[in-house]
Amino acid sequence: MRIKYAVLTAIATILALPASADNTQGIAESTIKIGNLGPFSGPQSTFTPLNYGAEAYLRYINEQGGVNGHKFVTVFADDSCNEAKGIGAAKKLIYEDKVFMIMSNPCSGVAMAIKPTLVQEGVPWIGASANPKISRPTSPGIFHATYTGIESGRAMASFAMGKPSTTKIALAMHSDDWAHGYCDNATDYIRSHNGDIVATTVLEHGATDGTAQALQIKASGAQAVMACLYQPELIVLLRELQKFQINVIIVGALGADFNQVVQAFPNHDWLNQRFFQPYQFKARLGTGPLKKYHDIFVKYLTKDELPKVGEPTNFYYFGVPAAIVTVEAFRRAGPNPTRESWEKAMESLRDFDTGVLADTETFGPDKHVGVEKMYAVGLNAQGQETVYRAWGDALPETE
Amino acid sequence: MLTLLPQLLISGISTGMLYALIALSMTVVYRATTVVNFGHGDMVAAGAYAVFVFGLGFGLPFLVALALAIVLLFAVGFATQRLLLQPIVGGPHLSLAMMALAIGYTLRGVLRLEWGNETINPQRPYLQDAYMFGNVVITTDDVVICGIVLLLLVVLFLLFQATPLGKVIQATFQSQRGAALVGINVPLFHAFMWGGGTALGAIGGVMLSMIAPLTPDLGQWTLVQGFAAMTLGGFGSLGGAVVGGILLGIIQKLLGFYLNTVFIEITGYLVPIVVLLLRPQGLFGRRAAVRV
Incomplete structure (x- = not known):
């Protein structure tokens, strides 16, 4: 009887635990699955261009053939800039959609709320939210390619x-x-x-x-x-x-x-x-080195993802560096990337010019915020x- | 610091007039149906968006866009009552309040779907100018808002006090069963009043979008202020809604400037607490008597 209870307890415990993410979760033979988390609804949805900017760059890379034979597949998830909803959305991305990493995530409150789950599961994060506590002190896999508060x-x-x-x-x-x-x-x-x-x-x-x-x-x-x-x-x-x-x-x-x-x-x-x-960028929007990204937005984003009126605005461009740095790290991580090799590649970036930001990106084991000068x-x-x-x-x- | 007092009072009156307009439109619905429309703020925002769509989207002149928006929002209010509230009108009052709240959230969600990721600068029918009177600045917006609210107050006062329709409204407010017994089609009347209140709210939304950027959440803040103004003035009182709105606007400015700016937001919540505790009928409302 005691053995039967012990077995049942063990089974119940295993079932109660979420399936832990392995270090190649989201990486398939020809695809890499990325979770794009943001406020697609709610009062803070003015931030969604940050999500679309990153996505436009990934679509552009896909059309160039991807990275090391992998193309990016994006799963969007809505957090409404609400912590409770954000935790649910992040868990869905990690445990159901089984993404390799979470990108964009402009809302600081949500980013802080999901950080314990990310750290526990070892899921990489590279976002645009401003709270410096997300990446300071450093946590494995968690990076800021853009400026914090x-x-x-x-x-x-x-x-x-x-x-x-x-x-x-x-x-x-x-x-x-x-x-x-x-x-x-x-x-x-x-x-x-x-x-x-x-x-x-x-x-x-x-x-x-x-x-x-x-x-x-x-x-x-x-x-x-x-x-x-x-x-x-x-x-x-x-x-x-x-x-x-x-x-x-x-x-x-x-x-x-x-x-x-x-x-x-x-x-x-x-x-x-x-x-x-x-100002985050090395030139005026849509001019000089930023002209390329203007054209990427216009070509790869849908009508619903672009502004209803006028040209792509600041937040579209500000969403891009996270995607550029992520792609570069995959390039350096080789054809069979793992979380460890991707993180090592991120930390190897020195004076890396995104072509977008005013500063170059430099990361290291003790430095997970890549840029300073604005x-x-x-x-x-x-x-x-x-x-x-x-x-x-x-x-x-x-x- | 006292040199800024006249400016704070003038600005308080101007802002308060806007609150009064929202409170007036809520009062019209409440007075006819005894339901507080907790979704009203979102209908206010919808009115502003309707003018934006008719104006900039279809290229119509402002006054035509405004007229169409008023008609559209009247239809929205009318349909809301007929299709969504009338079927549950016999149920608990809480159900009606929850339904109104849910309708508001739905409307806001729809607005966010289309315009959630941008703030809009709507069409302005007049040039914004500022006039100096000593140290006091008065803008065209201040004058227009105050003028429109006073005009609407006069029209509504005449409508409620000096027309047969006003008597119908009063009769229905006092006893729906009694009104029905004397031949008033109460459900249809309720639908018309919902339409009227919503259309009035649309005018408030348009005025609001002149002074604040248009976002789907525009009405949230004003709902709280409109409700506070209604509570302060007395539920169901048109004059009370206006006086309550103006007082609230002035109190916010004075507390915000002389004490702390955090009071600006919480005044809208503090006022109902204080009023409901000290004078539940508000300044001009009637004390409710329950016959047992």
Whole structure:
């Protein structure tokens, strides 16, 4: 009887455990299965171009014949930027779809929520979410090929303080982890460079009015505002600052698409040399080395995946580096990749030029965030989109 | 800091007028059917999207697009009541509230399917200008919003107080069974009032999209504010909805500026708590008496 119970208990225990992912899960003879996780529904679905940018590049690689005889097969999963839903979606990708790795995943909350599962199962992750805690300290298989809140927060503050005599800075932010990821790092930079935080104002998700926040900024005498806000609320704040003619420079975080923000101002003269964002790329969108990616988006994405109006925007391009670096690591890992060989290949990347980002990618066993240096983007005095290396130092235009 | 007080009051009134418009449209439905439409915020957003589609999508002039959107949203409200609420009208009140909530979420999901990954800058029927009166800035939006809400308030007041339809509304609000006994087609009347309330909400959505970017979640924030304004003013009171909306707008601005900006969001939740505890009938509502 005791033996019977022991056997039943053992069977029940085995059944209760999810099937653990093996180190070649998702790799077949001619395919590599990738999980593309993102907010395809819900209020944060403005981030989905990050998912589509990565996917466009994989489709492009597939048409070139793939990598070492493997073509990429993408399984999309919707997390709605919701932690509970994200955990369910990631588990489905890992245990049912049996993907090799998870890519894109723009939402920091979801990325942090699924991290324990990824680490437990050894599933690689290379995403675009901003929370630096995802890849710092390093965990096996978890990489950032794009900028986290640390790099972006510092870039926001250093650009604003690059304007001569700018020391009084106000913060306008959401009260969530994402916003703190940017604004806390900007604050550290400002304080360590003899600047003052003269006001901290909160604008919550869904807010349709920012009068009190704008007037607080005005009353504080701030010279610059670090706006750690998502796109709709950033637009609301900018409109209020414009309404009250508050003469500050505003540096937004990467939660908003620069081009879509500018498009929200039919007469955007007021934004000229006033609104900036940290900029991830080595040229203006669709020009110079980025022209290739514009053409890839237009060719390989469907009508539903492209913007309803206008050209592919910032987030499409920002989705690409994760895919480029992933493909390069597979190339280096050889015809029979495993998780270990792919991770080793990732960590072997030194000064690898994605052709997209302002910085080159360098990884190592103790460094799983590949890039640091950022530029800034804004409208110059003539209202033309301009990339700056630092305040007043515009990057030469490339065709 | 007191030099900014006049500006905060003016901005509070302007924002409050918008809340009042949302509260008014919810009040119209509540007064006729005694149902609080928890899906109303999403109908507000749908109204703004309808104008966007008719205007920029089909290239129609703004006023034509607005008229079509009002007709469309009236039809949506009418159909919602006839097809989805009427069949369960005899059930518990909670079922009606849950149905309204579910309809709102569905509508939002549909909007997200098409426009979820972008913010939209809708067509503007007038140029945005700012006028300085000393230290106070008043924009064209402030003037237009206040003007439209006051106009609608007058129209609704006359409709409710000085027309036979107003008497029907009052009779149905007081006793649906009694209204039916004197020959009023209560279900059809309810459908018309749902249509009317939804169309009014659409106007609110259009005004809202003038000051905030258009996203499928546009109505979420305003639903909370509209509900708070309704509670403060008194359920079922048209004047109360307007006064409640204006007071809420002013309170948000003052607390947000002088205490902390985090109060701006929570005021919409604090006000119903305080009002329901201290004066459940609100400022202008009637105390409900239950006969036992």
